[in-house]
Amino acid sequence: MSDTRDKILQEVRSFFKRISWKKILTFLFFVLLSSIFWMMQVYRQKFESTLTIPVKYVNVPDSIVFENELPDDVYVRIKDDGAALFRYYFTRRKDSLVVDVRDIVKGTQEKVIQGRNFEQLIRGKLFVTSELISYSPTRVSYAYAVLRQKKLPVIYDGYVNLAPGYLLDGELTVKPDSVIVYGSKAALDTLFYAHTVNDTLTNVTNDKKMLVAIRSIKGVKFIPSTVELSIPVDEFNEKEIEVPVTCVNLPENLNIRIFPSSVKIPIFVGLKRFNEITSDGFQVTIDYNDIKEFKDASVPVRITKSPDYIQTKIPVPSEVEFVLEQK
Numbered sequence: 001m002s003d004t005r006d007k008i009l010q011e012v013r014s015f016f017k018r019i020s021w022k023k024i025l026t027f028l029f030f031v032l033l034s035s036i037f038w039m040m041q042v043y044r045q046k047f048e049s050t051l052t053i054p055v056k057y058v059n060v061p062d063s064i065v066f067e068n069e070l071p072d073d074v075y076v077r078i079k080d081d082g083a084a085l086f087r088y089y090f091t092r093r094k095d096s097l098v099v100d101v102r103d104i105v106k107g108t109q110e111k112v113i114q115g116r117n118f119e120q121l122i123r124g125k126l127f128v129t130s131e132l133i134s135y136s137p138t139r140v141s142y143a144y145a146v147l148r149q150k151k152l153p154v155i156y157d158g159y160v161n162l163a164p165g166y167l168l169d170g171e172l173t174v175k176p177d178s179v180i181v182y183g184s185k186a187a188l189d190t191l192f193y194a195h196t197v198n199d200t201l202t203n204v205t206n207d208k209k210m211l212v213a214i215r216s217i218k219g220v221k222f223i224p225s226t227v228e229l230s231i232p233v234d235e236f237n238e239k240e241i242e243v244p245v246t247c248v249n250l251p252e253n254l255n256i257r258i259f260p261s262s263v264k265i266p267i268f269v270g271l272k273r274f275n276e277i278t279s280d281g282f283q284v285t286i287d288y289n290d291i292k293e294f295k296d297a298s299v300p301v302r303i304t305k306s307p308d309y310i311q312t313k314i315p316v317p318s319e320v321e322f323v324l325e326q327k
Contacts, residue, residue, distance in 0.1 A: 059102035158199035183220035234270025
């Protein structure tokens, strides 16, 4: 193997030694020289080319809507030498026509740009040596209508699926909780909430903050168009809370004895709040209006109060016995 490699290297060295480098370098020199002359000739010749000039709109009030769709680009056909076209490509590719909408609203700028005014605006972006052949569009209308506004609360219309072993550590919140919507009176009269786009988050395992878009509606504008969704998530553990059972709507002339007097509620609670949970945050009741026809019986209990960041299971026992007594 080593002998084969040495033999190949020796043949490669012999090949390069046989090459006439002087002739090759002379040939390359004349190729380079001819290329330079060719480039100089190209730079002096006139060519036609199409430029794309972006249009940038600044200071656009939220309370207006344009009656016509505004162009994002102006396409300009020009004629110039190769050197100028080369400079366009590398130095003015991101140069744009800036339209200050605030001046249009104030009336200091025409609402329709066409003819000589439009041509002068375009020429301001060209070299003086360039010949303007044509441009498109040839007319731009900035006619607008003033919109009404209304403040709407935001509703998150998506779905959040947590990974096994996790639960919500509170409520989903959006910030800001309301947005301003602009539109005609007829359109605004039909809107009562700003809904986010439908989205499904799966296998969520930790606190999450994300931008969610407001669902777009034709003819109206939402400001802002996105809100920040906060999802509080925590890993849960199981815990049992003992809570006394009370009777509601009991007349003043009656006493009630409940057996057993308390029940145990299995709950799932996040690890962050595991040690904060006490029976004070719960209420378990029976209703006198449900049992007044019975003298001695059992009745299901109801959990009528619990923290919103936990999950409860069926109380143990789920039914209690009671005895009504006259005072």
